[in-house]
Amino acid sequence: MTLLLISFIAGILTVLAPCVLPLLPIIIGGSVQGGRKRNPYIITASLAVAIVLFTLLLKFSTVFINIPQSVWSLISGIIIIIFGLISVFPKLWENINVKLGLSNRSDALLADSAKVKGHGSDILMGMSLGPVFSSCSPTYFLILATVLPRSFAAGLVYLIAYAIGLSLMLLLVSLFGQRFIQGARFAADPRGWFKRGLGVLFILVGILILTGKDKDLQTYLVQKGYYPTSALETSLLTRAQPMNQSDMPETGSETPTTEAGSMAYMNKPFPRYREITDPAGYVNTDPLTIGGLVGKKVILVDFMTYSCINCIRTFPYLNAWYDKYKDQGLEIVGIHTPEFAFERKIENVQKEMARYGIKFPVVLDNEYGTWNAYGNNYWPRKYLIDLDGYIVYDHIGEGGYDETEKKIQELLMEKAEREKRPMAIIPTGLVDTTSTYPGQGISPETYFGAARNETLSNGTANVQGVQQLEAPNAPKLNRLYLAGAWNFHPEYTETEAAGGRVIYRYQANNIFFVGSAASPIKMIVRRDGKALDPAQAGADVQFANGESYIMVQAERLYHLLKDGTETGAHTLELTIEKAGLKAYTFTFG
Numbered sequence: 156m157t158l159l160l161i162s163f164i165a166g167i168l169t170v171l172a173p174c175v176l177p178l179l180p181i182i183i184g185g186s187v188q189g190g191r192k193r194n195p196y197i198i199t200a201s202l203a204v205a206i207v208l209f210t211l212l213l214k215f216s217t218v219f220i221n222i223p224q225s226v227w228s229l230i231s232g233i234i235i236i237i238f239g240l241i242s243v244f245p246k247l248w249e250n251i252n253v254k255l256g257l258s259n260r261s262d263a264l265l266a267d268s269a270k271v272k273g274h275g276s277d278i279l280m281g282m283s284l285g286p287v288f289s290s291c292s293p294t295y296f297l298i299l300a301t302v303l304p305r306s307f308a309a310g311l312v313y314l315i316a317y318a319i320g321l322s323l324m325l326l327l328v329s330l331f332g333q334r335f336i337q338g339a340r341f342a343a344d345p346r347g348w349f350k351r352g353l354g355v356l357f358i359l360v361g362i363l364i365l366t367g368k369d370k371d372l373q374t375y376l377v378q379k380g381y382y383p384t385s386a387l388e389t390s391l392l393t394r395a396q397p398m399n400q401s402d403m404p405e406t407g408s409e410t411p412t413t414e415a416g417s418m419a420y421m422n423k424p425f426p427r428y429r430e431i432t433d434p435a436g437y438v439n440t441d442p443l444t445i446g447g448l449v450g451k452k453v454i455l456v457d458f459m460t461y462s463c464i465n466c467i468r469t470f471p472y473l474n475a476w477y478d479k480y481k482d483q484g485l486e487i488v489g490i491h492t493p494e495f496a497f498e499r500k501i502e503n504v505q506k507e508m509a510r511y512g513i514k515f516p517v518v519l520d521n522e523y524g525t526w527n528a529y530g531n532n533y534w535p536r537k538y539l540i541d542l543d544g545y546i547v548y549d550h551i552g553e554g555g556y557d558e559t560e561k562k563i564q565e566l567l568m569e570k571a572e573r574e575k576r577p578m579a580i581i582p583t584g585l586v587d588t589t590s591t592y593p594g595q596g597i598s599p600e601t602y603f604g605a606a607r608n609e610t611l612s613n614g615t616a617n618v619q620g621v622q623q624l625e626a627p628n629a630p631k632l633n634r635l636y637l638a639g640a641w642n643f644h645p646e647y648t649e650t651e652a653a654g655g656r657v658i659y660r661y662q663a664n665n666i667f668f669v670g671s672a673a674s675p676i677k678m679i680v681r682r683d684g685k686a687l688d689p690a691q692a693g694a695d696v697q698f699a700n701g702e703s704y705i706m707v708q709a710e711r712l713y714h715l716l717k718d719g720t721e722t723g724a725h726t727l728e729l730t731i732e733k734a735g736l737k738a739y740t741f742t743f744g
Contacts, residue, residue: 162313166320195329203322232365239357425545433524440516452486453566454540461507464742466535475586489517497710597663601741606645630660647737657729663743671710679730
């Protein structure tokens with residue numbers, strides 16, 4: 156069973172989920188207003204388009220990344236309330252039309268739409284639900300978090316299939332409601348109690364959306380177990396691709412190095428290089444191509460993303476190799492393929508590359524074009540390309556530094572020999588850097604966003620919306636606990652009020668946190684209930700009034716804690732002093 160079919164089935168099953176509750180009164184009520192047979196078709200089709208459009212604009216792209224979700228809730232809520240007021244007070248609306256001149260023949264089209272007699276109002280009604288739609292579907296999250304970043308075309312097709320499945324079921328519901336109402340005499344009067352009742356219902360739904368209480372209702376129902384189709388959907392996904400880890404982007408700790416012959420996906424012992432594909436920008440370099448370097452340079456292609464701690468740990472080696480071998484014919488090309496939406500913004504990447512002292516060229520791979528061309532699934536991953544353009548070596552994850560450097564030296568010696576230069580000019584020693592972190596037996600990377608927060612243990616995982624959570628008495632190892640009001644989005648969760656807390660019992664030497672805020676927010680850091688000692692403090696920690704804390708604003712990775720060589724289990728507690736902090740991930744080392 157393909158993901159395309161599962162996406163369609165997931166859309167159908169979503170009609171039974173709590174996240175559809177705010178949609179149902181508008182879909183059904185709008186379909187029976189005005190007495191037109193086409194109402195249900197137009198409203199549900201508009202909703203399908205809105206779901207796809209606003210998923211791409213608000214949850215995948217960076218187009219509106221700086222606009223809070225509350226703005227879209229405000230717009231949607233106001234539109235729906237206006238429709239409700241028109242139904243409750245039709246005479247008042249007609250008087251407004253007359254005073255504004257909308258009753259003139261030349262303005263007939265606008266007046267018809269405004270009085271809910273034209274199709275424009277049906278389209279607006281359906282579209283208004285797009286910005287506030289939050290799916291509970293595991294398949295929707297899978298498409299958003301893992302398919303769209305790797306292949307926009309495939310993700311778009313799956314998303315459309317999901318929207319079609321959902322809209323078809325909503326269409327059936329609204330057609331049934333329309334047929335039932337058309338046979339009822341009490342609904343015939345356009346100014347009767349029934350139409351006014353629908354208007355009141357619209358107003359109530361609009362108020363719920365404006366205040367965010369629609370999300371609270373959804374979350375409450377999910378927590379009470381009212382989501383009968385979630386297990387079925389998860390089962391379908393598991394059977395279709397046993398969570399197919401090979402198809403999902405991963406961050407890699409130390410992984411065995413492989414010769415290029417192990418790259419079975421290319422079916423060649425020495426596959427040819429793949430060109431940079433669909434670059435979104437050049438971070439610190441003029442435009443360049445791999446093909447333009449072949450025959451002139453030994454090329455190391457490194458896939459990275461700046462908030463990935465596994466990538467950051469390799470940066471000192473990459474910088475050292477670049478300084479050591481660039482004059483001997485080595486070129487390193489960084490391919491920055493984003494994991495989170497904020498990593499698509501070139502100004503963020505430029506700032507972080509400068510922060511880590513990256514001197515070699517870095518290319519922005521926002522559409523995963525180069526990532527897919529190489530068949531890659533990991534951050535970081537390195538490919539070595541010889542003078543003839545063949546990939547003769549690749550390495551997944553951290554580690555293997557000595558072996559990688561020896562391979563670089565081997566290829567540079569081959570280059571010197573071809574150019575009839577003395578091979579003695581190629582350095583033979585190995586780079587020695589201590590800027591790495593031991594990684595054995597450490598806690599795993601932990602995600603806060605609803606798309607991948609399976610470790611959340613005192614709330615409902617994989618569900619968007621606000622949850623009010625309480626801190627546990629005895630946190631378990633490697634489980635995420637939150638306290639206070641948190642608003643869950645696919646990629647991150649955000650504090651809704653001051654005093655939100657994060658509790659995590661970990662086993663690691665170092666802890667890193669990816670977060671951001673619109674303005675600086677203080678986050679107090681405690682280990683086992685106490686402020687950190689200066690010797691334990693990560694690079695971003697500050698001290699004042701007996702507290703250890705960090706100031707979170709820029710969208711980046713923050714170093715919270717370093718425990719030296721100690722790897723025993725400890726409890727980390729973070730206290731956030733304001734609403735508006737976005738938490739993305741914990742990574743450990």
